Amino acid sequence: MNWDIERTQKTPIYQSIMKHITQNIQNGQLLPGQKLPSERKLAAIIGVNRSTIVRVMAELEAKGIIKRQQGSGTMVNDDKWGLSQEPVVDWHQLIQGQQTDEHQLLMTQIKEKSQEEGVIDAYTGELPLDLVPAFDLPQSNWRDFIEADKNQDALGYFPLRQAISNLVAQDYRFTLPVEHLMITSGGHQAIFLIVQALLNSGDAVAICQPSFLYALNLFQTAGIRLFGVPMDEQGMRLDFLENEILKHRVKLVMLNPTFQNPTGTTMSLARRQALIKLCQTYKIPIIEDDAFGLLPFDKRTNVPPLKKLDPQNVIYIGSLSKIIGSTTKIGWISAPLAVLEKLSIARQDLDLTLSIFPQVLANYALSDVTFQDKLASLRAQINVRMTYFLDLIGQDFTCHRPAGGFYVWLKLSTDTLTKKQMDAFLSAGILCLPSFVFGDKTPAIRLNIARLNRDEIKRLVEKLQELKQVGIC
Ligand SMILES: Cc1ncc(COP(=O)(O)O)c(C=O)c1O
Structure with missing residues (x-):
């Protein structure tokens, strides 16, 4: 690979080197898993101080672009969907604002699926219409x-x-x-x-x-x-x-x-x-x-x-x-x-x-004079939904009991959370968000329980149990 770094007065040299490495990963010159020259060697090739390279590597590592392993040196991070067995976030893409194709595809699929009759929408972060307090508006x-x-x-x-x-x-x-x-x-x-x-x-x-x-x-x-x-x-x-x-x-x-x-x-x-x-x-x-x-x-x-x-x-x-x-x-x-x-x-x-x-x-x-009563009733209704869900799900999955709010973070019993597993959730009519959307590697999904009525919660738990039996979650 060519190590001619573009030097400008405006940009510090360490940033130009970071840009050069990132661009070469993006255009395929540097491949996931490929080893980079040692810091000492790179400093000599580029003609900079070794401390500059140390800084470059530290920043690239923090951004998830490269990884360093003791004994094996520095390499381009290969933790990407499709390349790794593990469900890992592509940090670089997330931080740079270019969400992966897989991520975008999943969001599109969820949105399309949400139009279908009978799906269980535990994905939206909204209060459902039936729980929105109804305030009368004064004549104005x-x-x-x-x-x-x-x-x-x-x-x-x-x-x-x-x-x-x-x-x-x-x-x-x-x-x-x-x-x-x-x-x-x-x-x-x-x-x-x-x-x-x-x-x-x-x-x-x-x-x-x-x-x-x-x-x-x-x-x-x-x-x-x-x-x-x-x-x-x-x-x-x-x-x-x-x-x-x-x-x-x-x-x-x-x-x-x-x-x-x-x-x-x-x-x-x-x-x-x-x-x-x-x-x-x-x-x-x-x-x-x-x-x-x-x-x-x-x-x-x-x-x-x-x-x-x-x-x-x-x-x-x-x-x-x-x-x-x-x-x-x-x-x-x-x-x-x-x-x-x-x-x-x-x-x-x-x-x-x-x-x-x-x-x-x-x-x-x-x-509104009824505001506090309506707020209390909203809390109580969400609590009823949450309690019903947690009682039904029992010991089948690991999730902690929230003391308020909408969400349950359901840890899966699988070692991974792959696109294939997310497809299986969708096919079963369960709309939820996977952990990687929230920057996390552990196999887990976010469920908005406040959105679901009794029947939906019952169906959700049944479906999760069925999916667990076939090793999806
Ligand atoms: C934790 C948290 N903060 C802020 C927001 C944004 O709220 P708003 O709808 O008021 O823009 C959300 C939306 O879901 C949220 O979950």
């Missing part, structure tokens, strides 16, 4: 909305900010001051604005592995490097997090600590306190995504949000999507004023204006 006319617009500034519609502050105070017994609260077009926009305003291309962000953030393209398009931190039943593993912080100069830690998407795990209080301490030590802000936080099955066992434990260093994201439906597209961020200013400037620069209509409608819902 067009001008009321125009009038309401006068009550909106760069942070959103003031009465809604007040209503959200009251909701959080009532449900969590802590205060998100109205002046530190900004309305966004859903939790998704909140994450997008944080990425746009607080991060630069190349920055490193630590997230859980698995995490739903792997399924969002916005990190890839912004050039953000995601580093997955393994989890246990208490949430993100802090020993691994500290390692990532030391290795990659992590700029933010982003996590969804309560009823996590996709595993349903809730971070324990002790882990939350230790996480806060660790991030304070390294002066790293935490982004807490609490999209499911309003859905505990038993409010008495609620673990306090990170924001309540450390108001100064935590940026908090909330959303109404999981309690009144995602079409409402209302989310919020609570952050120090200086940060909110930056976020609202980013929103203005990107022309992402916030319509007054969903804000006024959401305010009607939150101000």
Whole structure:
């Protein structure tokens, strides 16, 4: 292979070498599993310091592009669908924003299949229509909305900010001051604005592995490097997090600590306190995504949000999507004023204006005298579904009991999760998302149990048991 590196004044040489190696893998000059020259040899061929090559290799390894094995040297990572027996994520593709053909094919197949009669849709992350609380809307006319617009500034519609502050105070017994609260077009926009305003291309962000953030393209398009931190039943593993912080100069830690998407795990209080301490030590802000936080099955066992434990260093994201439906597209961020200013400037620069209509409608819902009763009934109904599923599935599969939210993370008893197994789920009419969509290698699937009625849950469990008997899961 040719090692003539394009040298420009603008790009540091280590980046040019990384680009060269990546391009040669993409165009087939370097093949999966192919060995690279030793660091010393490569430094001599290219004519750079050995420390430059050490940095190149460390970064390429972190991105999953190459792997290093003691005794065998450095080689192009061959952990790809189809090449490996193991169900492994193609990290490079995920990080670079080019999802594999297999991944895209699977999503298309799931979407097509979802149109068929009788399929069990445990894949969508939405609240099902029959559980969306029905709020009556007051008589209003067009001008009321125009009038309401006068009550909106760069942070959103003031009465809604007040209503959200009251909701959080009532449900969590802590205060998100109205002046530190900004309305966004859903939790998704909140994450997008944080990425746009607080991060630069190349920055490193630590997230859980698995995490739903792997399924969002916005990190890839912004050039953000995601580093997955393994989890246990208490949430993100802090020993691994500290390692990532030391290795990659992590700029933010982003996590969804309560009823996590996709595993349903809730971070324990002790882990939350230790996480806060660790991030304070390294002066790293935490982004807490609490999209499911309003859905505990038993409010008495609620673990306090990170924001309540450390108001100064935590940026908090909330959303109404999981309690009144995602079409409402209302989310919020609570952050120090200086940060909110930056976020609202980013929103203005990107022309992402916030319509007054969903804000006024959401305010009607939150101000409805029946709101708390309806929310309590929603939690109870999801809990009934979850309990029914867990009782039926019994000991047949390994899954932990979520204390709230929508998801069950079902560990499969097979050693792998291949495309063939996913096809078998689809043929059986089970729509679900595999672990690799969430950046995880373990054979597991995410099931949205909140979406399923009693009959669907019964059929789902029967089908899973049948598939297990024939060795699919
Ligand atoms: C954990 C988490 N955060 C944020 C979002 C985005 O929420 P929204 O629908 O409010 O944009 C989702 C959506 O599924 C989610 O699961």
